[in-house]
Amino acid sequence: MKLRLGSKGENIAGYLFLLPFLIIYSMFMLYPIVRGFVTSFHKVSISMESTFIGLSNYTQMIRDKYFWEALWNTFYFVLISTPTLIIVGLTLALIVNANLKGTTFLRSVYFLPFVLSISVISSIWVFILQPYTGLLNTFLHKMGVVSEIFWLDEPTLAWISILIATVWWTVGFNMVLFLAGLQEIPEDLYEAARIDGAGTWRQLVSITLPSLKNVMLLTVVLQTISSFKLFGQTYLMTKGGPGTSTRTLVQYIYEKGFIERDMGTASAMSYVLFVVTILFAVIQFKFFTNKD
Template structure:
């Protein structure tokens, strides 16, 4: 009886310690999620009067061609950014893990852009990518490229510009994750492989990649979720243009909700994006996780 009472006391104490977090979490996470879903089922006027319309907002959303364009633009960025950030992040992690002189400085240099805000990053890259006087075009002219490149005014070049800015800004975080995984691999395994005659590429494919599989899964999932939420780079660098060629779903949600004041459809789009992101994350876990 005394042991049972002791366990109950421990449980009560644990819940009391968790209570402040649960209250804050419910206020700022659970309540907005529920309220957003309720909003998606209503027409919301400028005076914030709610009129229940059921699934009408979702029907209007699926009939909106700009919604499908924004969703495709988001998918396109996920497809080009996730592999780029994974490959570059792993490459940088291998460089700073090589135990060469100056790797500590390189580690700081590679990670430094990640601590900057998106407005700063966008301003830097808009300055670099300006036509005629931009740093990149000036450098290309020095190399003999005569044609003037309008990086932010042509659809494909605009996507390349956003991708470059995103990689430069966020790859440091992926590098740190991969570096943590690389440093967990025992050096004895590499020594045994070298004794058996395995070259650098064989060691990488047979030892390094299998050993960081869990880190790879985590990084891919986190990067995919982050890419689905793309907003700041396109909004600040291209304004979603030229035209609407780089307008992502998050930017369209922002325009619908805060410019057109249609909070019902904006909330419906938000939930579609949420479901799509969750589905992609589950698929990646199924494909990349260990099946043992």
């Protein structure tokens, strides 16, 4: 004998199965988000007693020059990292998608750094970039470069170092996304293009890139969001230095909240970062939609 619940009964059963997940999700995701928003309107003492102060935390944030510097540093990293990671990721995907020997091995090599933790990645690159005994400076000395290069002690070089470490760490994920998109393109399109006399560059421009527009949008949005959340590389490699030249907004939020114990201002900054990130994502969606 079969038990028939009907559509309403099935809905209730479905919600009951989802209930454990919804409880855990609400406790560890939704509640902290709401609690953080409420905290942004309060002054929180060391004893965690809070006093409602309205928009004072936001006013203090706007007057804080270090907030604007950290926000600009975050913007700067987004601007230099997103195009780099998209171009390198697409290039690697094109390489491993070719019918050549060893591409399976290359896929593993390119993706392997992504599974490592940020502490491991940062330790590796600090070792490579340190002066006098670092791997890179030692190699440059053997190539004839006499002067010592302090990669992490000069603002421009520090950003380049952080960018290189980030690309080496995360580009494998973008490569996988682009590779999945490339394998969805019908081979018949390329065969027809070759019959019509189209070369490699024309096939890339007229077939490959237009076919990857949805994957490109997804990758750009995900990469932009990830770049806005930059913290581990700058904190572990440069401590936000030299000075505060590489201190990002997430690092400044961490320092405000957990070092200065100013949870209210830290929460306000967090929601500003959230709004900025959402705006960038919406703009990117609009841009790709208008181009289509």
